Each structure stands twice: as structure tokens, then as C-alpha cells.
Amino acid sequence: MKQLKDSFRDIARYPSAIVGMIIVLTLIFFSFYTIWKIPYDEAIKMWRASESVVYKNPKNARPTWVNLFRKDKLPVSVDVVAGEDDVFTKESKPRSSGGNLIKFVYTFDFDYNEFPQDIFVYFTSNYQAKNPFVSINLLTPSGENIKITDTGISKNQNFRFEQDEDLRTRLKRLHRGNQPDTTMQGIFTKLGSDPFEVDKGTYELTIQATTFEEGSDVNAELIIHGKVFGFFGTDHLRRDLKVAMMWGAPIALAFGLTAALGTAFITMFISAIGTWFGGWFDELIQRITEVNMVLPYFSILIMVGTFYSRSIWTLLLVTIILNIFSASIKSQRAIFLQVKESTYIEAAIAYGASDVRIVTRYMIPRVIPMIIPGLVSAVPSYVFLEASLALLGLGDPSIPTWGKVINDARTFGAHYQGMYYWILQPAVFLMITGLGFALLGFALDRIFNPRLRGM
């Protein structure tokens, strides 16, 4: 207990160790929060991006935080269900001839210089034989009333502004000579302005729904696909990057820590046994290490990933196996050789301790403090290894990771199209993780390695 206290006091003397420790602990906390907030199955479902999950998300939308740094704000995404919110009201009146007259009103301010990607209204309704009928109108700040559509709706009907040809033709006619490129541009600019002038102010979207049967009702959900969405933005498949950014943490930690711990401890056991028994076994370990030095381990991982399995756990296992006989086995051997000559080991032999007892009780505990710094410092390399494999397209297909987001971003030209958030967010996460462990590892190295003390 006192020893533990002492080592904590030592760690506290190094500011970099404290920073590293805070980062590591935050990451661990963040990982548990993620697992609790978005359970694994749900995350996988969200990441698989079926239409029913991602329809509400715009494509390649930037994260909302970019608006903090822009003078020229980007339109935000909206998702409101009628009646649930004050801005989207629903009023129902019975009609004399049976059925209801339902009026939805959505008021919103628009003072952006760019247009949203699209607006849709999702209608759900119940009826026996006769479909309800809706008409949508938009009142612009300059007082024009644009008729959006008049249409009958089925039980689940989706109206997309951008995909309606009639609306587009109507807008072209309203704008006279100057033809808008998109429906959104047509809606949010002053009619007849040339060049286009954005019509800023309060808009009022009115939906009149008429039902023709007793008890028949209509409900509406309005979705505006803006240019920014959520805290992390979305990718080319409309997936919310939140899933990958959050789930990246537990996966990176699991991969990095398991690989580092597994490698370090197996290496330690093997070199302890090797040095204790010596002879041909020790010699064999040395030769395997030399062969392993020549093996291009990353290429072998690529080979395994391409030929056999892309599962992250298979690759983890292969990583551990290939890293057991690394250079660290030589340095550990040197330490064990020293330990083997100590007098307390001689005493253990004298009282008749078994080989197993000497190796596990006397040799290994002496070395554990010495391997901990290396272990912690090795975590970043494994975290980045997973990202490296993902960057080559060998990421686990079903699991969202930071590396895979970077890979997607690179493949779909984030560099060239200025979608920097797509690369920068996972990159920053990876970097923080790497630096956290590296800072801690370096400080631990100086604490546990007396030759480095004060250097």
C-alpha cells in the first residue's frame, strides 16, 4: 500500500504524467459512457446505414461547431414532429361532411447565405378507403405565397421538395428570366431577383390537410437537411459520425490495451522461462527473435487481413503473436539474467523452491515495474496500427472505428472538397489517445528507470 502511495507521489511530480493520466482516465470514462449511451447492437445498426435509420440525416453535413468559427453561418438541420413543439403547431377542426380539416404551421427564421440541402415532410395518416388530401404553402418574408404542392397522401407518404418536378417548374416560372439551379435556391431567394438575393427573415410553412372519413387523422414530421448536423457531422452515407467518434474510443482502447498487455506479459513469461532454464530453450527463443526481426510484420498483417479474416479480433491475435518475439525480449532477457544471479534467488534454490515458484514468485515480480513504462508507451503504436489497417481498407467491416472514418474521408475526397472535419475529428481523437498514453509512458519510464531520473 505504501509502495503504491509512493509511486503515485512520484507520478504527481511530473506534470506530463498528470496530463497523460487525465487523458487516459477521461478516455476510459468516455468509453464506458459510450457503451452505456449507444449499446453495441444499436451502434452497429446505426453504422450499417439502412435507409430507415439515416433518412433524417443530411449527406456530408458539417458538424455544428463549425458555425462557431464562421461569420457566414451554415443552415442547421431540423427535425420536428407536429404538435410536439411550439414552432410546429397542429390544429384540427371537424368538417361538416365528415372527416377533419387539419392545419399545420411551421414558422422559422432564415438568415443564412447558403441554402439547406433539402426539405421533406413525412406524412402518416390513417383512413379506410379515401386518402386524405394535403396542400403545402410557403409564405416568404417578402410576402409572396409560394404554392409547394397539392397532393393526395397514402398511409406513409414522404414529400421531398427537391424531387418534385412540378414545384421546380413553378419556381422557374415565378423567377421569370433567372433560373434557379435547385428548388432550395428558388425558395429561399427573392422572386425575380437577378442576381439571386437571399430572402432573409421569417418563413411560414402551412400545411392544410383534409380527411374525408370519420376518425381519419394526419400527422406530419418536418425534416430540413441543413449544411450542418449534430456535433460531429455526417458522412457520404448520411451516417451520423457521432457513432464512429464515440465507439472509436472503446475499440481503440480495447485493441491497444489488449495488444500491449498481451504482448508484454507473454514476452515476459517466455523470457523468464528462457533465462531460468537456459540451454537450448533460451537459444531457440533467441533464434526465433532474430527470424521475427526479419519478418515484415505489417505486410503479414495485411496478408492475413486480405486472405483470411478482417475481424478486428483475429488481427489483434496475429499482432500479439508477431510481437511476442520482438526486440523487447532481448532487453528483458538481460534484466532476467541479472535477477537470476541475485542472492535471494540462491536462497530460494537453497530452501528447495520449485522452478515454477522461482519464476512466478521471485523473478517475474522483480521485472514487472520495469516493463510497465514500455507497456504503456506501446499502446499508441497498437492504436495507430488498427487505424493503419483501416486506412488500407482492411478495417473490420462491421465495427465503426476512427481509422475507418479517416479511410472513408480519404476515399471520398474530403481533402479536395474541403470537408476537413471528416478527417480532422477522428485524427484529433487518435492523436489525443496516442499522446495520452505516450505522455504517461514516458513519465513512468523516468520514474521506474533510475538511470533516467532527473534527465
Next chain:
Amino acid sequence: MTTEINNSSLDRTVEYSKQASRATAKRLFRFFIRRLILLIITIVIGVYVTIIIANMGGYVDTILKATIREEVNMMVTEMHAKTPMADNVRKSMVEREVAIRERLAGLDQPFIRRSFTHLKNALTLNFGRARFMVSDHGSRFVRNIILERLPATLLLMGTSQLLLFAVSLFLALVLSRHYGSFWDKIVVALSPTSSIPPWFYGIFFILFFAAGLKILPFGGMVDAPPPPTKLGYFLSVLRHMILPALSLFISSLMISIYSWRTFFLIYSSEDYVDTAKAKGLSPRAIERRYILRPTLPNIITSFALMLVGIWTGATLTETVFLWPGLGTTIFEAVNRYDTAVIVGTTIIQAYLLGITVFLLDFLYAIVDPRVKLGGGK
């Protein structure tokens, strides 16, 4: 009289030192032969392990079979062009010939025997034909594809690593002289940044210099179309090499300065350094003879380990910068599922690693007094 004595003793000294250097050369030679043999065995085993891993799903067999079939097809097509024959005759001829050649290649042998056939092929760089990829000169032989890409990798790696070695050694010496100074503390504080691999810096450099400032190219090795003059070509390659070489350089810079500076500090606290100081030797002489000299073997070992480690990073760095080297080749091969190229590149890398280890051993032996004096192992 005195001059005569002096002369003869001088002669004798010269004679002794000649003998000594001859003995040293002999010992060095013997050391190298032994290391070379050991290394060749190591590489052979390494390549064999690679083959076994690759062939566990029968992938190498498939490559060989495909190569044989293509050769036979070409041969029969040629024969058909000279003396036309019926389709079924041609087909049966192909099948017969393929069966014969497969047996000749030992493909009907058990797994272990077959793996030795593959080993022989791999050691003679006989990697078969690529399925989809073609070398710039139009060859489908994996060997040609790889050998064509190799110079680009060696150019990039060589430049960045030599630069890294020279710069970090120099800076480490300077810092060890000014231990505890502001810059020393900066290096210590920044050394954890080396946990970030070079390709990662590459992504940031591209974002900043290529996408943002637009002053350096996104990737590739020369402009398209390549400049007509030799000088123009050289300058274009240089311009394209700045970012990838910088990424490789930056990512290892801090850690190598830090570790060598620490080595120097440890060694400069030895008693013999104090003695040298007491003798009144100049700081430069102390540095050269008493600090740098004994740390050199350590420096070389750590450099070797770093080089071995950097091959991993190089694959990705090349991919990120579309540098047409081995790394990009393996990336393309993965994307197009060209198994022969993947296996071939992996084996070439095993060779390259082996050669790196050997060259560094060579250097090690030259600077390690224990090898020179014949003592120890």
C-alpha cells in the same frame, strides 16, 4: 646513436600496428562471414514462414496454378494460330499440358513438399504473374512490378532516414552539452509526439500545405506530364518528396533526439569522462573520443530497431502520398485482391529487412571495439 635506436623502435611499432590491423581485418572478415551465413539462414526461415502463412489457405498454390494455366493458354493459342485445330482438341491439349506442368511444379505433392517448392520460387524472386496489376512497362510479372517500384521506396526511405540520423545525432550532441536548457526541456516535452506514426503527420501536412496553402502537391512522385529536361524532372521529384520525407523525418525526430541525448548524458557521467576533463582536454575531443565513441554501438542498435519499425510506417506514408513505391503497390494489391503481388511484396520486404539488419551489423562490428579486439562475442 640515439636516432638509430629511435628509428628501429619506430619501425617495430609500425610493424606491430600493421600486424594488428591485419589481424583485425581477418577477424572482421571472419565475423562477417559468420553473420552473413546466419543472416542468410534467418532470411530463408523468414521467407519460409511468410510462405507458410500465405499458403495456409492455398493462396500461393492458386497463384502458381494461375500462372501455369496462363502460360499454357498462351502457348496453345500460338500453336492454334499456326496450325488451326478444333476447339475440343485445343481444350484437351490445354488440360493435359496444365496437368503435366502442375505435376512438374510439384503441385500434387503434400503441403510440406509444396511449401519448399514455393520457398525456392520465392528465394529466386519468382513470384508468378499478377492477376490485374501491370508494371509501367506493361509486364505482368510480379517481379517486374516490384523491382520497378523498389527504387522509389529506397529513394524516399534513404533520404528521410539519413537526414534523420544526421540531424538527430547532431542535435542530441548539442542538447547533451546544454542539459536542462530551454530547448532541452522542449525536446523532452515533445518526445511523446513520436508515438504518432508518419502517415498521420502526412495527412495533416497534406491538409495544410496541399489543400490549404496550395504550395506543394497532394501526392505522386512527378508532375503529370513529367518535365522534359533532366533538371526539371529532378526538381519535380524533389518537390513531391518534401512532404512524405518530412512526415517520416518529423515523426521519429523527437524520440531519436531524446533517446540519444539521454545516452550521451548517461555516458558523460562516467568516471573516465571526468578524468578526461581533469586532463584538460577540449570539450570537442571529450565528446568525440569519450562520449560519442562508446555510445556508437548503442546508437546503431537503436537506429536499426527504428529502421525496422519504420518500414511499417513507410507503407502507409507512401499510400497517403500516392508515392509509387512498395507501400502503394501493396495498397493497390489489397484493393484489387491481387494475391500474387501481396505475397511478392511481403517477401521482398523480408529481404529488405534482412539486408538492413546485415548492413547495420556490419557497421556495428566496425565501431564495436569488442569485435575489433577479438574479445567477447
